[in-house]
Amino acid sequence: MPDPTPDPRREHPGERYPGPEFPGQSQEPPGSTEEMAPRPDHGERTYRGSDRLKDRKAVITGGDSGIGRAVAVAFSREGADVLFTHLPEEAGEAEETARLVTEAGRRAVAVPCDIREESECRRVADRAAEEFGTVDVLVNNAAYQMSQPEGIEKIPTEQFDRVVRTNLYGMFWLTQMLLRLIPAGGGIINTTSVQAYQPSPHLLDYAMTKGAIVTFTQGLAAQLAEQGIRVNAVAPGPVWTPLIPSTMPDTTGFGGGSSFGRPAQPAEMAPAYVFLASKEAGFITAEIMNATGGSQLP
Template sequence: MDPVPDHGETSWTPRERLVGKRALITGGDSGIGRAVALTFAKEGADVAIAYLPDEQHDAEQVASAVEAEGRRCLLLPTDQRTEEANQRLVELAVEGLGGLDVVVSNAAFQNGTPGGIENFSTPQLEQVYETNVFATFWLVKAAVSHLDAGASIIITTSIQAYEPSGPLLDYASTKAALNNLMVNLATELGPKGVRVNAVAPGPIWTPLIPSTFGEEKVDGFGEDTPLGRPGQPVEVAAAYVFLASDEASYVSGTVLGVTGGRAVF
C-alpha cells in the first residue's frame, strides 16, 4: 500500500500495560488486527492470531514482529464461518497460551455492492453475516468458560453502524448487530467480572480500503472527517490496549469510537 500503514512498529511507546496477559485476536494478519497484535506484544502480552489460511505469509510477518518484542505469537489459520471452527480455535489458543485473558473479535468481510438491495447476492450476504456476526457469537460462546474475572472481550464494530453507506448495506447492518450483541454480553457477563466493549473505527487506512473501493474514493479517503484525514491502524490499536488493560476495569458495555471526529451515538 502507498503510503504504508503504520501498525506501531516504531511509533508505539510501550508502558507495560498488558504484562502477563494472553490474547486471542481474530483477523490478526493485517490492518487493525495486525496493529492490535503488535501493540499488545509491545505492552507485554502473548498473542494468538487467527486468519484465513490464504493469509499465511502476512501472518508470519506479524509473528516475526511480535517475537522481535520478546513475546509469543501463536498462528492459528481458521475460517471462522462454522461453530466447530470457533470451538477449535479457542481450544488451540487456550492450549498454546496456557489460558485466555483477552478476546478480540476483529475478523470481518466487506465487499461493496453499488446499485441497491437487488444487487446483493445471497452468497455474499451469507458470507458477510457468517464472518462478521455468527463468528463473533460462536467465538465468545466458546471462550466464555475460559475467562476469569478481569478478562476483557473486545468486538470491532464500525462507524458504518451509525452512518451506513448504501454500497455497504450488508456490512453496515452486521456492525449494528455487533453493537447490540456487545451490550447484551456486557450485561450477561458483568456478574462474572468479564468486561465486554466494542471499538468502532472510522476511515482507517488498511488493505480493506483499496480492495473495496475505486480509485476516486481511495484518493479522498478520510478527508470528510473533522480531522480531515484517515486514521492509521496503530491509532485504533490504542483503544484496544486501553480496553484490554486494567486501566479500563470499570469500562464495560460501551462503544469507543476512533473515527476522526464522527459521532458514535
C-alpha cells in the first residue's frame, strides 16, 4: 500500500509556499518581518548544513532580514562566522539574525551602519579586519527600492540618491575597502535582480542599479581573476521580504506572474549563495546565477 506521507522530493514547487492573493499590507521603510503576512521563511527550521563553509569568515550587507538573513543562517549552518550590516533602525531584526547565527555555533557580529556613507563603509571594513583578520566571502546584498508608478518625472532626487548610493556606492566602497582582506580562493557575491534584464517601469531607478551590478560583477571578475578571487552574482526574481510591503503600493498579487505562481521565499535564495561561496564553485567566476522562478534571462 502506498505511503500516505507526502514525499518532499516530489513536492510541486508552486505549492511549497503561499502565493497570491496575500492580505493587503503596507509598512514604512525599511519594513518589519514580524508584521508581514505570511511570515517569510529564512530557513530557520529547514536549512541543514554540511560544513561546506567550515571556518570561513563572511561579511554580508543587509543581513538583518530577507535574503541577507537567509544567507547568514545558511552560511553559519555551513560553518562560517558572519559579520553583517544593518540600518540602526533595524536593530531588532538584527538581533534575531545574530541569535540564529550563534544558535548554529558560529560567531555573529552585527554592525549598525548606513552604507550610503563612505566613512560608514570604512568602519565596517575596519571592524571586519579587527574581528576576523581575513574575509573569505563578501556578499553585497543591501538594497533599496521605491515604487513610482507615475513615471520618471515623479522620481524625486532624494529617492534617486538613496537608491543609487545604497545599491551602488555602498557595494563599490565595501568591495574596495575589504579587498585587502580577501585571500586567493576567496569570493565576492553580489545581489542583482531579474530587474536588470526585465525592468518594471515603476522601479526604473532600482532596475538601473541592478543592471549596473551585473556589469560591475563581470568587470571585477576579470580584474581579480589573476589574484584568485572569484566574483559572481545572484539574480533573484520576486522574493517575499520586508522590502515589498514597505515599498510597493499593492502586494496582494506579488509574485503571481512567476512560472510557479508565487514569489520565492528568502530560504530558496540562500543555497545559490552557499554554492557560489563554496569550493565546488571554484572554477566559476563572472557568472550571474538566475533564481527568477522561470523568467528567461540572457
